[in-house]
Each structure stands twice: as structure tokens, then as C-alpha cells.
Amino acid sequence: MQMMQGNIWISLNPLGFAQGMTLVLWFQIRPSYGRAIFAPGTSSEQPNSNSQFRGLSVILADDDHVNRTVTKKLLEKLGCEVTAVSSGFECLSALSSAENSFMLVVLDLQMPEMDGFEVATRIRKFRSCNWPLIIAVTASAEDNVWERCLQMGMNGVIRKPVLLQAMEDELRRVLQRAGEGL
Amino acid sequence: MDVLSQLQRQLADFLAPLYREGFVDDQFTQLQKLQDESSPDFVMEVVSLFFEDCEKLVNNMAKALEQQVVDFKQVDSHVHQLKGSSSSIGAARIKNVCIAFKTFCEAQNREGCLRCLQQVNHEYTQLKANLQTLFTLERQIVAAGGSVPAMQ
Numbered sequence: 001m002q003m004m005q006g007n008i009w010i011s012l013n014p015l016g017f018a019q020g021m022t023l024v025l026w027f028q029i030r031p032s033y034g035r036a037i038f039a040p041g042t043s044s045e046q047p048n049s050n051s052q053f054r055g056l057s058v059i060l061a062d063d064d065h066v067n068r069t070v071t072k073k074l075l076e077k078l079g080c081e082v083t084a085v086s087s088g089f090e091c092l093s094a095l096s097s098a099e100n101s102f103m104l105v106v107l108d109l110q111m112p113e114m115d116g117f118e119v120a121t122r123i124r125k126f127r128s129c130n131w132p133l134i135i136a137v138t139a140s141a142e143d144n145v146w147e148r149c150l151q152m153g154m155n156g157v158i159r160k161p162v163l164l165q166a167m168e169d170e171l172r173r174v175l176q177r178a179g180e181g182l
Numbered sequence: 183m184d185v186l187s188q189l190q191r192q193l194a195d196f197l198a199p200l201y202r203e204g205f206v207d208d209q210f211t212q213l214q215k216l217q218d219e220s221s222p223d224f225v226m227e228v229v230s231l232f233f234e235d236c237e238k239l240v241n242n243m244a245k246a247l248e249q250q251v252v253d254f255k256q257v258d259s260h261v262h263q264l265k266g267s268s269s270s271i272g273a274a275r276i277k278n279v280c281i282a283f284k285t286f287c288e289a290q291n292r293e294g295c296l297r298c299l300q301q302v303n304h305e306y307t308q309l310k311a312n313l314q315t316l317f318t319l320e321r322q323i324v325a326a327g328g329s330v331p332a333m334q
Contacts, residue, residue, distance in 0.1 A: 066232045066267035073216045073224060110266075112259075139266060161209045161270045164216070 053171055054079040057101065061091040061119065062108040062137070071106065071137070071162055078168055080104075088114030092122055095132070102132045104171075107154075109138040109145075117152055124153035133174055137162060186326045193319045193330075200316070205309055210272030217330075226317050232271050236306050239264045243299055247292060257295060258287035264302070275305045 058080045062068040065086075072084045083102070085091050088111055094100055105123065109116035120134050135156040136149045146157050156174040158166055183191070200206050217224040239260045246257045265280035279301045286294030320330040 064235075064263060064267055064270075066228060066235055067270045069228050069231060070213065070216070070270050073221070073228075077216055077218075110262075139269075160266065161212075161272075163209075163212060 056080045056103055058082045058104045058106055059094055059102045060084045060106045063111045074164055074167055088119040091119055104133045106135050109136050120152045120154050133178055186328045189323045189326055200312055204274045205312055206272045207274040213271060228271055229313055232267055233310055235267055247295055252292055254287045254290045273309055279305055
């Protein structure tokens with residue numbers, strides 16, 4: 001974390017419960033780091049929608065229209081701000097665009113043209129730090145998929161079809177680990 | 183029993199066998215959970231999207247299977263896509279046919295593939311009719327002042 005000259009602390013929401021942990025991250029690399037701040041209570045969302053991940057900017061890459069629509073909605077339900085793209089190429093170009101500062105990439109592994117593994121490899125190549133976080137989405141039931149993902153520098157894996165609870169759990173786990181590792 | 187309760191009862195009675203007979207599964211319930219005030223027609227929109235995609239894929243599969251020399255890899259990739267999208271909206275029967283369909287593709291069995299294609303068509307038609315009835319019932323409930331989904 002020192003290398004990125006950022007700062008990280010854990011602050012409890014004044015209500016003390018239900019909101020869980022508020023994670024605030026600052027990046028020196030991007031001028032728009034202010035966007036990563038959480039602002040509890042400023043949103044007009046219904047109380048029953050999850051606001052743990054409010055403000056988390058996510059880029060979702062999935063070539064299937066139906067899957068993309070469902071997963072996007074799911075992430076939004078969890079409070080994320082989602083940009084959905086339909087290919088590895090679009091994903092990479094969105095990430096390299098200067099105005100964007102995505103914290104998380106949710107990546108379908110089985111895309112034609114450029115699969116998720118390739119995308120992840122390229123992301124880790126041009127970004128030497130551990131951001132953005134990458135969560136892979138796969139239909140595969142094989143055990144070694146997780147290992148392969150880790151080797152490529154990914155941070156999490158979710159099996160298809162994606163369930164709200166599963167995504168929530170994996171997001172929380174990945175964010176916690178990212179916080180601890182620095 | 184007032185009109186609203188009657189309608190809600192009708193909906194529940196209609197929905198239960200859909201689950202029991204495997205037309206839809208838990209993933210469909212998941213979809214309904216994602217629907218809220220900010221997107222009150224979410225389920226209907228996603229389902230429509232799915233049916234559009236399904237039709238296109240079925241057409242492509244049919245064309246591929248008509249060829250003199252069938253490109254089974256091509257057919258398989260269409261089936262794979264259909265399996266994925268049917269799985270994510272909870273269209274269990276269609277997904278299951280796709281699983282069998284894939285096996286025939288791998289075995290390069292044209293007859294088997296054609297049979298599966300027919301089955302996909304059949305399941306798609308049935309599901310479409312069922313969901314249209316479901317959405318009509320839901321609309322009536324909303325019009326009567328109730329809210330959906332009735333199944334929590």
C-alpha cells in the first residue's frame with residue numbers, strides 16, 4: 001500500500017450494523033480517486049438493498065446478452081456501479097481509458113475471440129499493482145480452474161449460474177483479502 | 183375472497199406446477215428477486231431477450247444441421263450459448279435438453295442432434311406460452327392494486 005502512496009482504514013458506519021464495513025481507498029495514480037469514497041446515507045436506494053458495495057465501480061465482460069443483463073442487474077442490486085461490455089477487447093480499452101477508474105472486473109471466462117484468461121493476463125501486464133480486482137465467472141466445474149485463475153493474477157471465481165448470495169460472498173471475500181494484503 | 187386475493191391465488195396455483203414440472207428452477211426465482219421498483223419489468227425484459235436469442239440460435243442450429251457436411255463444432259457452440267443463457271434465467275428444461283444436445287454434437291450424431299433441436303423447439307414454445315400467461319396474471323394483480331412477485 002505504501003508503494004501506491006494510498007491509505008486504507010476501516011470505519012464503521014455510524015449506525016454500527018447492517019451497513020457492515022466501509023472501505024475507503026485512494027489511488028495516487030488516478031485523479032478521480034475521489035469517486036471511490038463511500039457516502040452512507042446520501043443514496044435514495046431502498047433500505048433492503050445491499051449497500052455494502054455502494055460506489056464500487058465494476059466493469060462486467062460477458063459476450064452473452066442474457067447473461068450480461070442478469071449479472072449486471074445482480075451487481076447493481078448489491079450497490080455496484082456497473083459498466084457492461086461484450087468482449088475482452090472492449091474490456092481492455094475501457095480499462096486503459098484515462099477517465100475510468102474501475103475497482104473490479106467481473107470476467108466471463110468463456111468468451112470467443114479473447115477469453116477471460118487472456119484478458120486477465122493482459123490486465124496484470126499493464127497494471128503492475130493489484131488493482132483492479134478480477135473475479136472470474138465460469139460454467140466449469142473443474143477444480144483446477146480456481147488454481148489457473150490464481151496463477152493468472154485473478155482474485156476470485158464464481159460459478160455460473162450466478163446467484164445473488166454467491167456474488168455477495170465472493171465480493172466481500174475478495175475485498176477483505178485485498179484490504180488485508182496491503 | 184376479494185379480486186386481488188383470487189388473482190394471487192391463481193398466480194400461485196399457476197406457478198407451482200411450473201416449478202414442479204421443471205419448466206423453471208431456482209434461478210428463475212433469483213430473477214424475480216432482482217426485480218424492484220427501479221426496474222419493475224426486469225423479468226419480462228430478460229425473458230424476452232432470452233426468447234429472441236433462443237430463436238436466433240435455433241435457426242442457426244437448423245441451418246448448420248441441414249448442411250451436407252455438418253460443422254458440429256459450430257452447432258456445439260450455439261448449444262453451449264443456449265445452455266448458458268437458459269441456465270442463467272432458470273429455463274431448466276431447455277437447459278437439460280442442451281446438455282443432451284451437447285453429447286450428440288460431440289458424438290457427431292446428426293440424427294440425435296436433430297431430435298434435440300426438435301425438443302428445444304418444443305420446450306421453447308411451451309415455456310413461452312407459460313411465461314406469457316404468468317406475466318398476464320402478474321399484470322392483472324398489479325392492476326388490481328397488488329404487487330409481484332407473489333412468491334417470496
